[in-house]
Amino acid sequence: MSPVTLSLPRCGHRRVDHFLCEMPALIRMACVNTALVEGIAFILAIGIVLSPLVFILVSYGYIVRAVLQIRSAAGRQKAFNTCGSHLTVVSLFYGNIIYMYMQPGNSSSQDQGKFLTLFYNIVTPLLNPLIYTLRNKEVKGALRRLLLGSRERQGK
Structure with missing residues (x-):
């Protein structure tokens, strides 16, 4: 899908107002009707994004x-x-x-797209270790001591 998105005509010299060259940001910059490209992107997203998610959820059904x-x-x-x-x-x-990726290209704001890009590229990987280590009793205890200790110091 990227070659099609990159080949869309752009009007004048414009910069991508985004942190990355995300497909929705590039589609938004086109100066032609992008309904077909958005439709193809949506169909591809169903296969590329939803297939692994469905596989994970079905697997969790068996696990449960x-x-x-x-x-x-x-x-x-x-x-x-x-x-x-x-x-x-x-x-x-x-x-x-x-x-x-599964919404119409012009329905979301540019700032919202930037936030989501940062979130899934930076915040989610940063939260991974925290989410998994909070299952550990020692980590929970250390975090509790850290938070309670800082509250006690603030109260003094």
Whole structure:
């Protein structure tokens, strides 16, 4: 899809008002009707974006069914905690991608596109270690001590 987007005619000398050359930003700069390109991009996004997401969700359906068969409540809780962390990361990533690439090109603002690009390229990967390590009891304890310790110091 990128070659088609890059070959769209641009009116005059314009700069991409974005952090990256994201496809929605490039389509927005075109000076021709982009409905066909947007339609093709939407259809491709269904296959490229939604297929892996559907695969992940179907896999989690099987995982949930298997976890519910675990006899110990502690075992089920531990398995669901692990799944919850992963699903949080998946929803952060795919939520932004779906919102950004599966909507009409001119319906979102340029600033909103910039924010989403930063979010899924920087914030989501930065949150990954935090989301996964908060499952660890030692990390939770250290974070609790850090936060409570700073509150105690502020109160003095």
